[in-house]
Amino acid sequence: MRRTAWIAGCALALSIVGTGGFGIAQAQAQTTLRMMWYSDGNEGEVMNDLLRRFEDKNKDIKVVLDQVPFKAINETLPVQLASGQGPDLARVTDMGGLAPYLLDLRPHLKDAAYWEQNYGPFLEWMRVPGNTTAIPGYMTQLTVTGPFVNKTLFEQAGVAMPGANATWDDWAKAAKEVADKVQAPFPVAFDRSGHRFFGLAVSQGAKMAEVNGEPQAVDEGFKRAAKLIVDWHKSGVMSKELWGSVSGTAYRGANEEFKNAQVVLYESGSWQTAQFDKTIGDAFDWIAVPTPCGPANCSAMPGGAALVALKTGTHPAEVARLLDYLASEDVAGEFYARTLFVPGHIGLAKKGITYTSASPQAAAALKVFGDAVGKLDPVAYHIQGDPNSRIVFNAAISRLGQVVVGETTLDEAYQRITADVAQQIAERKKKQ
């Protein structure tokens, strides 16, 4: 009896060791990829879901989704990358600025032609100047700037909404009239963001032309837009609480104010649709309207976020397999549909996405933004694709914020913006 128990014990111990050993061997064979991710809405949940499905089909790859605030993507990730310590993949918006750190996956992708065909125009944003072939990632969303309007406030005020092809001045006047009648504190709100400012500036004729490879930030169109912003603050069309209440390049949105029905017209962009759909519900009627026109055009600014492979990763083949899966038409289509994002995939954009989870308001807003993509001016694409665009955006927002609160004049701001941009580009060029 004792002998039998001893043999059974040994057998059990061996089986445990054997299973453990097998487990260790399996763990050793499994590659772990780290993906840095930020979310505006539900895209983190959707991505998690897609990753679990990918892992079920690819037992040798485990993907860890590190969800971080957007600020970490903008401020922490570049430092990590500069020190060579970044993740395998990251969802980024400053594609041009981070281009030197992006990994060209072309040698590892199953079908590079598919990528070129469906993501081609946006791949240019991810490449270092002079490179025409690299495929570092795909667009998780294409964004378009544009205004959201609180329709209920217009109805309560009894003011007619400006029609198609209305100008920025028309909208500013109407929004002020509504705000005065219903006591709304924010007639017009712009995100405190250089990108949003350029949504206005492009329509005013800003070109950000390049001279000797460097962007000329301040041109006549830029000045017209800057003057509009400053004048709107002086006349009460815009409140200083957004552009004036923080300093430097700090982003400040008006999401909360819009959700609380304090804003008549909110210039933001397509990425807010899912959030408003979820949080506003039937509290009031809101719509997205086509970008107002300026003397040059009625263009918005394109932008977006891309999921990119990074040179700091050590598993390019596995990263390529993951991105081949996520960027495939079916999976990307599901992602765009569930997150209510404008697709950054040419094929899907042509076919159209069915946003099954969207309310009629959200679906209508997405239709407006989708239509806006077709009206984007080539200058807007050029500005977004410029690797130095973020430097210009930040300089613009920082210096115009000072003008808004009366610290400096517009002329001084123009000089400072030009100097800031030149100095930062010069610093970037300094090499040992």
Add this chain to the structure above:
Amino acid sequence: MTDMMRSPEAAARRPAGLVAGGVQAVMRLTDPPMRALQRLIGAARMPYVFLLPNLVFFGLFVFLPIAINIVFSVTGGTALYPAERPYVGAEQYARLLDCGSYLDPGSCREDLFWRGVWNTLTFTVFQMVAMVLFSLGTALVLNRPIRARGFFRAVYFFPVLLSPVVVALIWKWILQRDGLLNAALTMAGGQKILFFVDPGWAMFWSVFVSVWAHMGFYTLILLAGLQAIPRDVYEAAEMDGTRPWRVFHRITLPLLWPNLLVVLVLVLIRSVQVFDEVFVLTGGGPGTATLMIVQYIYTTAFANQVQNFGLAGAASVLLGAVLFILTMIQLFLTRRRSR
């Protein structure tokens, strides 16, 4: 002899004896190598041996970063590793100090640095005065035999335990457009005040919140000083019929001076280094009205699109130099006073 047969005192002494025995055992173990080392390097050098572990940590985490910072300040570009950065000499310092007039930040090449300098100076002056006055006043009150003295001491100290970010967020919620204070103002028939849009209000609340958050700590230092003043001095003054103001001026203040100087030095250093509370509360705005030097350094090094570690390093070195000079002045004054 068993424990039962021992006296209670002897039983109580037993654990203490065990500890002492343990210490002696360790001493016996370390004694021979220490004696050998002393023979080797001499008794005069032995203190350095005992200081060495602390110096190693201090060197690694204080002196080495300072040295790296200085290296960054004389290099340029965006590379992170010092070896990859081009040497630019004093270019970053020249850029920071290039001004038409130091009194007018607008005339400076790096105007935001000078706006930060002036804002920090303003903040420091107001914060020092307010902090010392309120801490001293509170300590004097809490030193008196008032009812629930322990409770009030705890109440004043409680904010010190909070994280600066939490403090700033709480006050932000109170002060924002639809915050508690504006709700109270409108309920009282007043108008809402946009505190974070007006430069004067923004600076006022930055100072106020900082004083509110840290006053308890300085009150505690001053309270300890007040309690160390011998009672018989006050009793003698009372017998002489000295007036309260004269007692405060001639007895309390001079005897409290060492503690007050400690408070002044600590408040000064902390004020110049201020960042987290003001950054979360006002974001440096409106415009640049509450942009402090440390925020300028942070923004230049990390938040700007092109992360200019060299310029930020140079600004840090200048800030460090100013702090060093101020501390030396304070120490000099302390020593002169104590002599």
